[in-house]
Amino acid sequence: MEEDLLSLKGVSKRFPGVLALNNINLDIKPGEIHGLVGENGAGKSTLIKILTGAYSCDEGQMVCQGKHVHFVSTKDAFLMGIAAIYQELSLAPNLSVTENIFLGREMRYKGIGLLNYPQMTRLAREALTELGADIDMGKPVREYSMGQQQVIEIARALIANAKLIIMDEPTSSLSGREVRILLDNIYKLRQKGIAIVYISHRLEEVLEISDRITVMRDGCKIATMDKKETDQEQLIELMVGRTLEEKFPQVTVERGGLALQVTGLNRTGVLKDISFELYQGEVLGIAGLVGAGRTELARAIFGADKIDSGSVAVFGREVKINSPRDAINEGIAFLTEDRKGQGLILMHDIKFNSTLAGLKRFCKFGSFINTKSLCKEVEQLLHDLQVRPANYNIVTRLLSGGNQQKIVIAKWLCLKAKIFIFDEPTRGIDVGAKVEVYNVINRLISEGAAVIVISSELPEVMGISNRIMVMHDGRITAEFNRSEAAPEKILKAATGGINHESKFTPTIAG
Amino acid sequence: MKVSSPQPLPGDSNGHKVHFRQIMQKLGPLFGLLALSGVLTYLSPYFLTMDNIMNVARQSAINSLIALGMLLTILTAGIDLSVGSILALSIVLMGIVVVKLGMSPIIGIIVCLGVGVLLGFINGVTLTKLSLPHPFISTLGTMNVARGLALIVTAASPISNFPEPIQFLGAAFLGPVPVSFLLVLVVYGIFHIFLNYTTVGRYIYAVGGNPEATRLSGISIDKVLIIVYTISGFMAALGGLVLVGRVNSAYPLAGLGYEFDAIAATIIGGASFMGGEGTVWGTLIGAMIMAVLRNGLNLLSVSSEMQTVAIGIVIILAVYIDVLRHKAAAKVKA
Numbered sequence: 001m002e003e004d005l006l007s008l009k010g011v012s013k014r015f016p017g018v019l020a021l022n023n024i025n026l027d028i029k030p031g032e033i034h035g036l037v038g039e040n041g042a043g044k045s046t047l048i049k050i051l052t053g054a055y056s057c058d059e060g061q062m063v064c065q066g067k068h069v070h071f072v073s074t075k076d077a078f079l080m081g082i083a084a085i086y087q088e089l090s091l092a093p094n095l096s097v098t099e100n101i102f103l104g105r106e107m108r109y110k111g112i113g114l115l116n117y118p119q120m121t122r123l124a125r126e127a128l129t130e131l132g133a134d135i136d137m138g139k140p141v142r143e144y145s146m147g148q149q150q151v152i153e154i155a156r157a158l159i160a161n162a163k164l165i166i167m168d169e170p171t172s173s174l175s176g177r178e179v180r181i182l183l184d185n186i187y188k189l190r191q192k193g194i195a196i197v198y199i200s201h202r203l204e205e206v207l208e209i210s211d212r213i214t215v216m217r218d219g220c221k222i223a224t225m226d227k228k229e230t231d232q233e234q235l236i237e238l239m240v241g242r243t244l245e246e247k248f249p250q251v252t253v254e255r256g257g258l259a260l261q262v263t264g265l266n267r268t269g270v271l272k273d274i275s276f277e278l279y280q281g282e283v284l285g286i287a288g289l290v291g292a293g294r295t296e297l298a299r300a301i302f303g304a305d306k307i308d309s310g311s312v313a314v315f316g317r318e319v320k321i322n323s324p325r326d327a328i329n330e331g332i333a334f335l336t337e338d339r340k341g342q343g344l345i346l347m348h349d350i351k352f353n354s355t356l357a358g359l360k361r362f363c364k365f366g367s368f369i370n371t372k373s374l375c376k377e378v379e380q381l382l383h384d385l386q387v388r389p390a391n392y393n394i395v396t397r398l399l400s401g402g403n404q405q406k407i408v409i410a411k412w413l414c415l416k417a418k419i420f421i422f423d424e425p426t427r428g429i430d431v432g433a434k435v436e437v438y439n440v441i442n443r444l445i446s447e448g449a450a451v452i453v454i455s456s457e458l459p460e461v462m463g464i465s466n467r468i469m470v471m472h473d474g475r476i477t478a479e480f481n482r483s484e485a486a487p488e489k490i491l492k493a494a495t496g497g498i499n500h501e502s503k504f505t506p507t508i509a510g
Numbered sequence: 511m512k513v514s515s516p517q518p519l520p521g522d523s524n525g526h527k528v529h530f531r532q533i534m535q536k537l538g539p540l541f542g543l544l545a546l547s548g549v550l551t552y553l554s555p556y557f558l559t560m561d562n563i564m565n566v567a568r569q570s571a572i573n574s575l576i577a578l579g580m581l582l583t584i585l586t587a588g589i590d591l592s593v594g595s596i597l598a599l600s601i602v603l604m605g606i607v608v609v610k611l612g613m614s615p616i617i618g619i620i621v622c623l624g625v626g627v628l629l630g631f632i633n634g635v636t637l638t639k640l641s642l643p644h645p646f647i648s649t650l651g652t653m654n655v656a657r658g659l660a661l662i663v664t665a666a667s668p669i670s671n672f673p674e675p676i677q678f679l680g681a682a683f684l685g686p687v688p689v690s691f692l693l694v695l696v697v698y699g700i701f702h703i704f705l706n707y708t709t710v711g712r713y714i715y716a717v718g719g720n721p722e723a724t725r726l727s728g729i730s731i732d733k734v735l736i737i738v739y740t741i742s743g744f745m746a747a748l749g750g751l752v753l754v755g756r757v758n759s760a761y762p763l764a765g766l767g768y769e770f771d772a773i774a775a776t777i778i779g780g781a782s783f784m785g786g787e788g789t790v791w792g793t794l795i796g797a798m799i800m801a802v803l804r805n806g807l808n809l810l811s812v813s814s815e816m817q818t819v820a821i822g823i824v825i826i827l828a829v830y831i832d833v834l835r836h837k838a839a840a841k842v843k844a
Contacts, residue, residue, distance in 0.1 A: 302726075304725075304726060323728075323730075324725060324726050324727070324728045325728040325729070325730065327728070328727075328728035329728075334726060336726065341720075341722060341723075342720075342722045342723050342726055343723055343726070344720065344723055345715075345716055345719035345720040345723055345724070345786065346719070346720070347719050347786050347787060348715065348716075348719055348786070352712065352715070352716075356712070356716055356723075356724070356727045356729075357727040357728055357729075359709045359712055359713075360709055363709060367708045367709045367710065368703075368707050368708055369706075369707045369708060369709065369712070371707065411727065
């Protein structure tokens with residue numbers, strides 16, 4: 001039998017109050033692509049951190065290339081040939097490509113100790129050429145796209161002679177073409193005998209590329225299967241531990257009055273003559289490729305970015321919106337794609353975050369906060385949104401993605417917003433929690449709110465919207481009712497009618 | 511958070527642990543103060559006498575007040591380097607108005623505090639409206655301008671002989687307790703309420719924690735920052751008022767280096783330089799630690815040069831402990 005590159009036996013990791021990893025047995029063979037899937041909080045990140053030496057395990061053994069190892073730092077793991085490429089790339093943006101590839105392992109001229117740039121550049125270029133990248137070695141890394149930067153990271157791992165490369169959500173910020181290039185490169189790495197641990201929410205991708213797939217749930221390994229033995233349905237079932245009957249729960253809500261009317265909105269180079277209407281009791285989905293101007297449209301309506309021309313009417317009344325505050329005063333809420341960066345103040349607790357926008361509501365005697373009524377309201381919100389644990393003193397940093405999203409929603413519910421704009425509401429949220437977010441959206445429209453959902457996940461847009469608007473290059477290129485919408489039609493409109501690359505890598509349609 | 515002490519919801523196991531950690535976070539600096547006091551009590555019989563305690567209370571007052579203004583700026587992930595100079599310009603202008611021009615002490619006090627408010631307001635406005643990249647720059651500018659002006663208007667000489675009412679805050683005692691320390695307690699109480707129970711107070715924490723999220727929540731960051739720097743200027747002037755009372759003199763080089771004592775107090779008291787974290791009581795304890803340390807080293811006849819070295823070490827030690835605490839917290843998270 002072929003010797004394992006890396007094997008874990010009975011590995012456990014405990015944090016105060018949680019058993020993050022429970023008796024994990026896992027083996028990685030040389031030159032295999034090993035998919036790793038599981039909901040958020042299943043223990044994938046902890047497992048990666050054990051593999052890369054960021055954490056050391058409490059129990060269990062690790063054998064790497066025949067040797068018992070106990071990593072106490074990432075350097076230990078790196079020296080054993082284990083490299084990791086994270087979702088957020090870890091290059092120094094101001095340094096050149098060569099400098100990044102050799103960062104920490106610079107080559108020097110013998111004797112004088114000065115850096116040997118010619119040799120480093122040559123080796124780096126060889127590695128990049130092998131990966132099919134055409135990159136100027138002297139330019140700072142920030143001038144390259146995410147996809148190219150990722151290739152640079154892979155080159156870095158190659159130069160370091162990595163035997164195992166762990167990739168954590170490597171395609172989450174890549175375009176369709178870049179995804180293709182990455183997958184091709186992964187096959188090249190496999191041919192060189194390098195093993196890959198591939199972690200992704202995009203199950204189709206995992207199914208396509210992996211030789212074997214391991215499913216994790218609640219800190220346990222549920223199964224390791226050959227790709228041929230399994231399919232997407234089964235993976236989802238194993239991940240959530242139950243079948244998802246209703247991926248997209250439906251409610252029937254009578255369409256109400258006109259909530260938002262946007263007419264002739266322009267922002268030079270970004271938005272071109274955008275007009276549309278939004279009614280109470282409906283979900284308007286906005287589909288489109290990354291860069292089509294969807295987020296920009298939301299920001300313009302919300303007053304976060306200036307517009308050059310056009311008008312916005314809220315409940316039939318034309319309004320001037322020059323800042324988020326103006327929009328909020330009109331009852332508009334904007335739930336950004338980047339929850340951690342723009343939605344929450346992570347170091348603060350649920351209570352603080354969920355009442356931040358609506359704080360004025362709890363004031364008496366001018367600007368003194370009535371803590372009692374505030375806490376009562378937060379309690380009610382947590383109950384309504386089914387946040388678990390329902391303790392408003394928990395710091396939001398500690399919450400799962402789904403719960404964090406709920407807190408952002410709570411913030412706007414607390415403000416009594418009437419128009420909700422969601423930008424990628426379920427990005428990075430695990431399958432089960434997605435349904436809960438959809439339920440919340442359904443509740444909002446049942447209560448007479450008007451909702452816009454921007455989403456790059458086609459099944460999601462189609463599953464939850466009453467109407468779907470498609471954007472391409474800053475324009476609205478099509479509009480469909482739920483019944484007329486079909487993936488091909490939407491894709492065609494999203495690519496401006498021309499059928500080139502698509503960003504719609506199918507994802508878990510949770 | 512630091513708001514009151516709400517009970518964890520019933521049936522929740524997680525609440526207690528989070529709460530316990532928060533309490534530890536608050537009490538960390540207090541333990542430091544108690545330990546330091548314990549050591550000094552052992553080393554010097556005079557340390558734990560009423561006289562000496564009141565002496566420390568009096569000595570810590572000015573820094574305590576200035577540090578409170580500094581805390582606000584640090585909570586917003588900013589800094590105010592101009593407090594020492596603002597203090598100097600405030601008091602010398604008061605000196606000119608009261609001593610040289612013979613106006614009423616009330617007007618003098620109004621001038622003193624008014625100058626602080628005005629300069630603080632300018633700090634805030636230049637920071638926000640000129641879009642300067644960091645308050646380090648706006649307040650560095652003000653620091654030089656105010657110090658220069660203080661030297662110019664006094665022709666570099668001190669002003670003395672202030673009337674009784676102006677000296678009250680800095681010199682008077684209520685029984686054994688210095689009025690300046692009572693002032694500190696009252697002001698700290700007010701700030702506690704301001705930071706925890708008013709919208710602006712909460713917004714200050716929000717701005718420091720995540721400016722973009724705050725802006726998208728409809729809060730005017732500019733307004734919050736202007737308020738913060740204005741308050742910091744006011745607190746510097748108030749510190750100046752206490753200083754004049756104590757030394758009965760307003761001199762243009764007053765307050766030199768006070769900004770660093772104030773920063774040190776907030777940081778020792780557990781405020782985060784990254785913004786969004788820190789409490790008034792922590793800051794008070796931080797200022798007390800510095801005063802106790804200086805006092806103790808004086809009692810032990812350690813030279814002032816060595817004291818400076820000791821304070822430097824304490825700052826680094828205090829922040830290092832804070833770093834360790836954060837690391838522990840991060841571990842818990844994952």
